[in-house]
Amino acid sequence: MSSSRRVVPIAVAEAQPRVGRIEAFFVHQRERFVWLQAAMCLVFVVLVFLPPWLPEPTLDDGVTTHLALAANYAMWGLWFPLVLLSVVLTGRSWCGLLCPMGAASEWASRVGLQRPVPRWLRWSGVPVVSFIVVTILGQTLGVREHPEAVLIVFGGTMALAVLFGAIWARGKRPWCRHACPIGLLLGVFSRLGAVQFEPKRPVPGGERYAEIGLCPTMIDIARKQASRHCIECFRCVHPQSQGGERLRLRRPGLEVERIREHAPDATEVWFFFLATGTALGGFLWLMLPSYQELRGDVGRALLALGWSWIGNAAPAWIGSSHPQRGEVFSWLDVGMIAGYMLFWAAATAAMLALATAISAWLAGQAGADGTLRSRFVELGYLTMPVALVSLVIGLGSRLFEPLQALGEAAPGHAKQALFGLAVLWSLHLGNRILALQGVPAAARWRPLLPSMAGIGAVGLSWWAAIFGL
Numbered sequence: 001m002s003s004s005r006r007v008v009p010i011a012v013a014e015a016q017p018r019v020g021r022i023e024a025f026f027v028h029q030r031e032r033f034v035w036l037q038a039a040m041c042l043v044f045v046v047l048v049f050l051p052p053w054l055p056e057p058t059l060d061d062g063v064t065t066h067l068a069l070a071a072n073y074a075m076w077g078l079w080f081p082l083v084l085l086s087v088v089l090t091g092r093s094w095c096g097l098l099c100p101m102g103a104a105s106e107w108a109s110r111v112g113l114q115r116p117v118p119r120w121l122r123w124s125g126v127p128v129v130s131f132i133v134v135t136i137l138g139q140t141l142g143v144r145e146h147p148e149a150v151l152i153v154f155g156g157t158m159a160l161a162v163l164f165g166a167i168w169a170r171g172k173r174p175w176c177r178h179a180c181p182i183g184l185l186l187g188v189f190s191r192l193g194a195v196q197f198e199p200k201r202p203v204p205g206g207e208r209y210a211e212i213g214l215c216p217t218m219i220d221i222a223r224k225q226a227s228r229h230c231i232e233c234f235r236c237v238h239p240q241s242q243g244g245e246r247l248r249l250r251r252p253g254l255e256v257e258r259i260r261e262h263a264p265d266a267t268e269v270w271f272f273f274l275a276t277g278t279a280l281g282g283f284l285w286l287m288l289p290s291y292q293e294l295r296g297d298v299g300r301a302l303l304a305l306g307w308s309w310i311g312n313a314a315p316a317w318i319g320s321s322h323p324q325r326g327e328v329f330s331w332l333d334v335g336m337i338a339g340y341m342l343f344w345a346a347a348t349a350a351m352l353a354l355a356t357a358i359s360a361w362l363a364g365q366a367g368a369d370g371t372l373r374s375r376f377v378e379l380g381y382l383t384m385p386v387a388l389v390s391l392v393i394g395l396g397s398r399l400f401e402p403l404q405a406l407g408e409a410a411p412g413h414a415k416q417a418l419f420g421l422a423v424l425w426s427l428h429l430g431n432r433i434l435a436l437q438g439v440p441a442a443a444r445w446r447p448l449l450p451s452m453a454g455i456g457a458v459g460l461s462w463w464a465a466i467f468g469l
Ligand code: SF4
Pocket: 094, 095, 096, 099, 100, 101, 102, 103, 161, 173, 175, 176, 177, 180, 181, 182, 183, 184, 186, 231
């Protein structure tokens, strides 16, 4: 959804001399980014393509003695959680500077068919569907345990990134803008980040899509309001020129506090809600004994209907198939994991949407401006910090494993602290969003209450993950 509200540049200190130096450095180096990306292609090959062909690690092997274990920890203990958390400090620097898939997509787009991007691909739900499908596939394949699954998921997304680039757009990144599940995560959460590229001469009227122009993610530079699609490639930054963008640093969360001036998007709000539930489902099926009971009940019921095929092994491209490691998923396993995660995604989204809708209605009663829908979308953004931490805890929990050296309980305490900080940040964002909606300070607690109750319910659902119960 594009915003047609008045463009009000984020309040930043007029003079940012250190930022000027950082900007000059990156502008000077931008022609060399390609070498970094080529080096990352090599790292990608080593971490993704090599491990499946190596001998099985023995019980004595560790990350320092076996490449497959080192690659697994590099991906799930470091890369995923740290890149996700890095958006708060550096925005989508991973995408613009390092990502081999995005670079490959753009290289393919320079020599490919260069067709116009079709309407179906521009539908804003495409990356949301892509995120849910890839996250569920990652669970049914066991992407955090098996190098073969990493090859299927990451090799497959690399192939799609190149294919998209080879078919659509000219010298751009259609995969990154429209379909990459990681790009969606990083893009949406980069709105919380401290890095911003703002137009030197902003044109009012809301964001526009620009398939022609220098931006690889099709941003109309002069109308840019949101950080979401900016991959920080620095191509639009020319310090001596009057036009283009300039780099600015800001307080983390400022864009979300003033979200009404930065192209609020209902799809993004639904994405936080769904992603929080998807991460919860992806964690809880592994943790809760009740999942195994449910699987047994469903299996027996389907067998009673004569569906004996549910016990057959699922194909290796959709379900974990590793007899040498004692794990072969049947059709029942694949269906149950997918159904369980989709149930949690839908239930969490419905609960958070209801809480946010009540908050939006109460905000209106307390004097907030706008329609119920616009208040819903703006207030939906206050769940962002909790959604971000949910994804880190649910899908990147190996980050916390080294803390066991400080004591058995240390990883749990770190997760509690992180979740607690996210709740406080959400509370702060909600307070600021309501202030801009015109709700007097003394009346803000009432519309905040339902949203915070929804976040509390998410916290309760994370109980097993955070408190280790
Ligand atoms: S959007 Fe996806 S493919 Fe593109 S640069 Fe970012 S992570 Fe890489």
